[in-house]
Amino acid sequence: MMNRAASVSEPRRRGRPPKDQSQPNAPRARLLRTGVAILTEKGFSAVGVEEILDSADVPKGSFYHYFDSKEAFGLELIDAYAAYFARKLDRWFDDIERAPLDRLRDFIADARSGMARYGYRRGCLVGNLGQEMGALPEPFRKRLAAVFRDWEARTSRCLRAAQQAGDIPEGVDCDSLAQFFWIGWEGAVLRAKLERRPDALDVFARGFLAMIQAKERVIVPISIDEYRG
Numbered sequence: 001m002m003n004r005a006a007s008v009s010e011p012r013r014r015g016r017p018p019k020d021q022s023q024p025n026a027p028r029a030r031l032l033r034t035g036v037a038i039l040t041e042k043g044f045s046a047v048g049v050e051e052i053l054d055s056a057d058v059p060k061g062s063f064y065h066y067f068d069s070k071e072a073f074g075l076e077l078i079d080a081y082a083a084y085f086a087r088k089l090d091r092w093f094d095d096i097e098r099a100p101l102d103r104l105r106d107f108i109a110d111a112r113s114g115m116a117r118y119g120y121r122r123g124c125l126v127g128n129l130g131q132e133m134g135a136l137p138e139p140f141r142k143r144l145a146a147v148f149r150d151w152e153a154r155t156s157r158c159l160r161a162a163q164q165a166g167d168i169p170e171g172v173d174c175d176s177l178a179q180f181f182w183i184g185w186e187g188a189v190l191r192a193k194l195e196r197r198p199d200a201l202d203v204f205a206r207g208f209l210a211m212i213q214a215k216e217r218v219i220v221p222i223s224i225d226e227y228r229g
Helices: 027-039 049-056 070-093 100-117 125-131 139-164 174-195 199-212
Strands: none
Touching: 027 049, 027 070, 027 125, 070 100, 070 125, 070 139, 100 139, 100 174, 100 199, 125 139, 125 174, 139 174, 174 199
């Protein structure tokens, strides 16, 4: 005989089942994707929630269903952009079919092409946010600094591979070179965005590549520690 309890079905839940927000076209994913695109062009402080909702084609009033606040949304944007950019760096820097310095050149060429695609209106989300840090919530500072450190570490590995291949002189600190690269590259991206042309990207790329292959150790310190103390 069938157990009575087993024969009683569970009550149906009311309302529509929650949509899988991990899907690319789900509202939450669209908000993050749209937010990244907008903030590579505009400042966080200057962009309102309504503009992001309109651009993402997400109903007004639903933003706070997916994010606790605009600050929480901004932190997730940093994480999303960092993950996307880490994949991009790995795609170029881990390409063992290419010589290490050619991998760096390939990344530079790809970034230049990406800026040209949008008429040099879009720059780097992390760099953009760093420039307006004085007006942003303090938690952004630690998150942005961590992203730069991650990019520097990935770049340093590529430069060490170039050093092992004999393309960079021995004794040069590749961690310092990587830090120097990102300080200079972010400035070049800012200048290219300002002038709406690639000249700054080209000037920095040529100068950096010539410098790191020079036989004399100039400009960049042997170690970051030389600046400390």
